[in-house]
Amino acid sequence: MMLRSVELVLPGAAEAAAFMTDVWGLALAEARDGAYYLRGSGSFPYIFSLEEGPERFVRTNTFTCTSVELAALERRVAANGLKAAPTTAREPGGGTGFVVEMPDGELFRFLVGAGEVAPIKGRDLPLKLSHVVLNSTDAEATADAVERALGFKVSDRTRGMVFVSCNPSHHSLAFARAGYGSFNHIAFEMEDMDAVMRGIGRLRDHGMVPVWGPGRHGPGANVFAYFVAPFGAVVEFSTAVDEVTEDYKPGAPEDWTWPANRIDEWGMSDRDEHALSVAEKAFRFRREWTPQPLPNAAATPR
Numbered sequence: 142m143m144l145r146s147v148e149l150v151l152p153g154a155a156e157a158a159a160f161m162t163d164v165w166g167l168a169l170a171e172a173r174d175g176a177y178y179l180r181g182s183g184s185f186p187y188i189f190s191l192e193e194g195p196e197r198f199v200r201t202n203t204f205t206c207t208s209v210e211l212a213a214l215e216r217r218v219a220a221n222g223l224k225a226a227p228t229t230a231r232e233p234g235g236g237t238g239f240v241v242e243m244p245d246g247e248l249f250r251f252l253v254g255a256g257e258v259a260p261i262k263g264r265d266l267p268l269k270l271s272h273v274v275l276n277s278t279d280a281e282a283t284a285d286a287v288e289r290a291l292g293f294k295v296s297d298r299t300r301g302m303v304f305v306s307c308n309p310s311h312h313s314l315a316f317a318r319a320g321y322g323s324f325n326h327i328a329f330e331m332e333d334m335d336a337v338m339r340g341i342g343r344l345r346d347h348g349m350v351p352v353w354g355p356g357r358h359g360p361g362a363n364v365f366a367y368f369v370a371p372f373g374a375v376v377e378f379s380t381a382v383d384e385v386t387e388d389y390k391p392g393a394p395e396d397w398t399w400p401a402n403r404i405d406e407w408g409m410s411d412r413d414e415h416a417l418s419v420a421e422k423a424f425r426f427r428r429e430w431t432p433q434p435l436p437n438a439a440a441t442p443r
């Protein structure tokens with residue numbers, strides 16, 4: 142199971158895509174019907190899409206999996222009574238699978254048969270997505286739902302977040318204890334720490350400074366630098382996230398504390414709390430869609 146892509150809808154998609162290619166460092170894979178599909182250097186045909194629309198929202202968070210995994214997921218989703226529907230992807234790579242709605246209305250999409258492409262080279266092109274963080278009304282309830290219905294696994298808990306894995310990476314997802322549902326941030330995996338630092342330099346050339354970072358996190362131990370993109374979302378350069386084994390014991394909030402005035406391993410940067418709090422509310426979830434029975438489900442979700 143891999144986190145492949147995130148699909149956002151927003152006004153000004155062309156300008157947002159131009160920022161993500163010309164400044165952030167992604168490559169344009171394809172543009173059609175008002176949507177911009179952006180890729181990294183890895184084998185996914187795209188990892189981030191920006192689609193023109195009248196308001197900002199998260200369309201889907203997309204995972205790729207095997208047909209065996211998909212069938213098992215469909216049964217679990219149905220057994221847990223979550224709203225879902227079969228889907229065929231129209232985006233680059235295609236693929237079929239289903240969409241499922243989680244507690245705050247966030248849609249997760251699982252695809253099989255999604256095509257891959259030849260990797261490309263490019264200095265400091267992100268490789269792929271590292272993780273997505275979503276704000277939750279009740280992060281424990283959402284994490285419980287993804288464990289029960291999707292087979293994901295909580296890898297750590299802090300005072301602010303619940304981290305979740307779906308493969309050896311420490312986390313592909315995390316849910317922030319925000320008290321409301323929205324898109325918190327998207328993290329792009331960079332080749333190494335130098336690539337993160339050069340990314341910070343590249344944004345500095347465009348008059349932008351990090352809203353948090355550079356630093357190194359506790360859970361997952363990844364290096365990070367967060368920015369607020371001009372289109373309103375928080376975007377992160379990340380690298381060197383830990384891999385965990387099946388027997389990894391999730392830490393509790395009391396296991397992940399910092400000394401006074403520290404908010405990361407290095408202690409060299411502050412958080413712009415105001416800018417982050419505004420940006421973390423910019424993209425919401427939508428519940429207007431039509432659930433349908435899944436073909437492999439033993440029971441019909443209500």
Ligand SMILES: [Fe+2]
Nearest residue numbers: 274326328377
């Ligand atoms: Fe992150």
